[in-house]
Amino acid sequence: MNRQRLRGLVRKEFLQIIRDPSAIAIAFVLPVLLLLLFGYGVSLNARGVPLAVVVDQPSAQTSSFVGGLEQSAYFAPTTYPDIAAARHALMTRQVDGIVWLRGDFTRLALTGRSAPVAVWMNGVDANNARIMEGYLQGVWQNWLQLEAERQGKPLLLPVSVQARIWFNPAVRSRDFLVPGLIAVIMTLIGALLTALVIARERERGTMEALMASPVTMAEILLGKLIPYFVLGMGGMALSVAMAVWLFAVPLVGSLWLLVLCSALFLLVALAMGLLISTLANSQFVAALVAVIVTFLPAFILSGFIFDIDSMPTVVQFLTHLVAARYYVAILQTVFLAGNVWPVILGNSAALMVMWAIFMGIAWRKSHKRLD
Incomplete structure (x- = not known):
């Protein structure tokens, strides 16, 4: 792998991101809109x-x-x-x-x-x-x-219940929704943007120039992934800052642990997007597949809003195929409960396995030829 060629590919992709306002909007504007919508407009608490x-x-x-x-x-x-x-x-x-x-x-x-x-x-x-x-x-x-x-009489009840609520004593649905929403945002940034990169090169006819150049397939893939990894981590930092300072969601666990787990999940999302982009022939098809395969499962089957244990057994089994399920569990644990290592390590191991599978398939499907 030639570092100079890799730097050139990364610089080319960063210039493409700067010239394309939609990528910046998805990475920074969309997280703000989603957080404001769910933070202020969606509540699972019945009031008034x-x-x-x-x-x-x-x-x-x-x-x-x-x-x-x-x-x-x-x-x-x-x-x-x-x-x-x-x-x-x-x-x-x-x-x-x-x-x-x-x-x-x-x-x-x-x-x-x-x-x-x-x-x-x-x-x-x-x-x-x-x-x-x-x-x-x-x-x-x-x-x-x-x-x-x-x-002046004692209250005689057959059973005296003293409830004690852990991790979210205020019982605010916002503290539950906002951390899970970060997983949906990271899925959008990682999978949707990366799903367009290879398909865009094919549509614009620039893939032929890349194939004719001395760059290797590994350099092409890394040149596509590195800029969007930086973009995704920037969107994650913005989302966490809004969650903590705007919505007052407590961050009980370690910030560095949250960053590390977020980087791991972003790698999984990037691998899924890269696989979709490798198989799709157009940006429209790639975007549609990315929304159906990554965004909708992350929204519905990750435990972000709907309790997984309340789902039918077959659907609960299918949720194990959704990477966002493991990241949502990590987010809610780190934000509200702290560094609970059995939860964090188990879900992080699942994310590492999924990253290896998706990246391996994407690598096998990527060839330096146009057919």
Whole structure:
């Protein structure tokens, strides 16, 4: 391998990147847009949920319970005169749930028996309905505790649950989504941009000049990979900076470990893109294949949003073929839990195996001829 020829190829590719605004946009503008969209616009937490409240017989107890709903950040309760009006509001999507305090609520609450509270939920969004149910259970438990203290009696419950949340005590979905989004961004930068490099040379007719030159195939491949590796690491640095300083996502683990694992995943993404570019004959086909084969699996099957353990068994098996799955696990661990070495080493080993496979296939498919 001739270093002078390699430097010339790297310089040529950097000039191509500078002259092509789309590459700069994908590497630096697209990460900013995706992070702003998911950081501010997407939330898995239910807050300010419109709730209909019907009270048959107002009393001090019903007022304190409704006050608990009003003080909760998760609900925006609205009082309705009767259950018929609340049902109409639920049917017309004005509210997402109904809390009905019936006429004997106060009597049963004062006698120590379970008070009848009817709760109806809009189950169109099943996940949101389950979250709302959990929040209402919390409001109910808080109200029981306050009533017991007001009466000077201990709260007698068959089971006392003390929840302790690790790694994300604030229970912010942003802290979960933003690290996983970095994997999607790195997949886009690494696979999509690299998938176009060889196909672009074929379309523009410059591949013949490269094949006629004394450069080797190894120099051509390295000359294509090195600039996009630098570009990808720059996009990663921008994404991590926005995650930590703009969205206040805690980085508990080592920054250098995060950089090392990110470089490893970027090599896998570059190898996948290079393989696609080697097999595709046009930039359009290469871009389409890169989106279908790399971006969509990274978005859906990596655990970035959807829990892998909740997927069918066959789909869980398929997720092992998605490189982003291992990188998402590393990102969420390093950001929220720290340097948990069993998780980091196991997923890093899987990424190294995938890099060797993709790079080996790309190398075998790359020949210094035009056929």
